[in-house]
Amino acid sequence: MKKFLSIALALTMVFGALAGCGNSTKDENTQGTETQTEAKGESEEGSEGVMPTIAKEDIKIGVIHISNPAEGSGYTYTHDQGIVAMQNAIGLEDSQIVRKNDVADDDPTAIETAMLECIEEGCNVIFATSWGYMDTCELLAEEYPDVIFSHGTGYKSNGKNFNNYFGRIYQSRYLTGIAAGLKTETDKIGYVAAWGKDNSEVTGGADAFAMGVYAVNPDAKVYIKTTNSWFDPEGEKQAADALIAEGCDVIGQHCDTPNPQLAAEAAGVYGVGYNSDMSKDAPKAVLTSTIWNWGAYYTYAVQSIIDGKWTGENYFGGIHEGLVDLAPLADFCAEGTAEKIEEEKTKIESGEWDVFTGPIETNTGEVIDPEGKGLDDATITGGINWYFKNIVEK
Numbered sequence: 001m002k003k004f005l006s007i008a009l010a011l012t013m014v015f016g017a018l019a020g021c022g023n024s025t026k027d028e029n030t031q032g033t034e035t036q037t038e039a040k041g042e043s044e045e046g047s048e049g050v051m052p053t054i055a056k057e058d059i060k061i062g063v064i065h066i067s068n069p070a071e072g073s074g075y076t077y078t079h080d081q082g083i084v085a086m087q088n089a090i091g092l093e094d095s096q097i098v099r100k101n102d103v104a105d106d107d108p109t110a111i112e113t114a115m116l117e118c119i120e121e122g123c124n125v126i127f128a129t130s131w132g133y134m135d136t137c138e139l140l141a142e143e144y145p146d147v148i149f150s151h152g153t154g155y156k157s158n159g160k161n162f163n164n165y166f167g168r169i170y171q172s173r174y175l176t177g178i179a180a181g182l183k184t185e186t187d188k189i190g191y192v193a194a195w196g197k198d199n200s201e202v203t204g205g206a207d208a209f210a211m212g213v214y215a216v217n218p219d220a221k222v223y224i225k226t227t228n229s230w231f232d233p234e235g236e237k238q239a240a241d242a243l244i245a246e247g248c249d250v251i252g253q254h255c256d257t258p259n260p261q262l263a264a265e266a267a268g269v270y271g272v273g274y275n276s277d278m279s280k281d282a283p284k285a286v287l288t289s290t291i292w293n294w295g296a297y298y299t300y301a302v303q304s305i306i307d308g309k310w311t312g313e314n315y316f317g318g319i320h321e322g323l324v325d326l327a328p329l330a331d332f333c334a335e336g337t338a339e340k341i342e343e344e345k346t347k348i349e350s351g352e353w354d355v356f357t358g359p360i361e362t363n364t365g366e367v368i369d370p371e372g373k374g375l376d377d378a379t380i381t382g383g384i385n386w387y388f389k390n391i392v393e394k
Helices: 074-090 108-120 131-143 169-183 200-216 233-245 259-267 295-307 337-350 377-382
Strands: 061-064 097-100 125-128 148-152 162-167 188-193 221-226 250-254 270-275 286-292 315-317 324-326 391-393
Touching: 061 074, 061 108, 074 097, 074 270, 074 286, 074 295, 097 108, 108 125, 108 131, 125 131, 125 295, 131 148, 131 162, 162 295, 169 200, 169 250, 169 270, 169 286, 169 324, 169 337, 188 200, 188 233, 200 221, 200 250, 200 337, 200 377, 200 391, 221 233, 233 250, 233 259, 250 259, 259 270, 259 286, 295 315
Parallel strands: 061 097, 061 125, 125 148, 148 162, 162 315, 188 221, 188 250, 221 391, 250 270, 270 286
Antiparallel strands: 286 324
16 A cells, blocks of 8 residues: 555553463563653653543544444453543544454454554554554554554564553552452462463563462462453453353453453352453442453553654553553442552552562562562563462363
8 A cells, every 4th residue: 555644653651461362372471661650641751641642522533342332341442441431531423433343453454454444544643452463563554654553562663653551450459359358258269360380461460469469368378260261251251151160259350341240240259350450240240340441552652652752662561551550349248348559559550569579489489579669660561480389280
């Protein structure tokens, strides 16, 4: 295609995060990382935009989704709510947003087609929300230097018109692990994971959840069962059912749909949702949910483009930036849950402490960060391939 777009842009962000909801194949989770900056959009080098400003009325945004926001819950829904929040905050017209839904992230042809359609329709910014879109973003960013490709969850970028964005979801997972650890009566907590230890994002999240459990209930074990897919509605239900059958009375998850929570409710046990507040899906089961507020990133990103402040850096926000949080606690949470979570959340928000501060003992007896310096961002996003000591692999 002819490179007909004439306005050049770039996004600036904080540092490369790994994996998110995406690829149905096991990609290698290795990456380099840059320095971290905060979500307010100022780079380490200052606010010199390397690309010209785009006026608000000239911005047109393409969004590539792995499933359909109409599902009303889970990963795609949460991203789309972030797009809606950004649109409302900035004041964009509906015609300035182009959505491509149900784009399988293990189908390079479908991914490329969706992105090229966005470009043909005049999009000069493309948010690609799933892990498996990464390589196509990389290729098209080179072919279309006047289009911004912002990839959710991956680790590749070019520092110009292709960046990645993700966040410290492990902070929220730790807090929701506290709710699970205080609620269990069998001391068996299930966890439905998309991938195994070769995926640092999923593994680190599971570890953080298990560490939250351990902080309030050292006797409890976290049993992990993987689906080997980011989006597998039936597989997610089957994994949850199997964990419940083994005596787990709280079900956590790192997968796309609310099916593990629905399975928990059907079995009369409890759960911790992910991505969006899943209490609306399983109101009798969900203690709380680990949630994303993607509007924090999308609003920041688009406003920075309008203001001409982007330099192509990557983004890695957390509780402090408002990107990650946990949903309101159910009234059937164990006594003392709210107080303990607030105590720990305050420490994280203040910067006094973070989850991956050692010494941390793995389930094989290895000690991580024995000096207690805290794991750096590169390790957290790309180098956690071990399970915390209370995790049992199923």
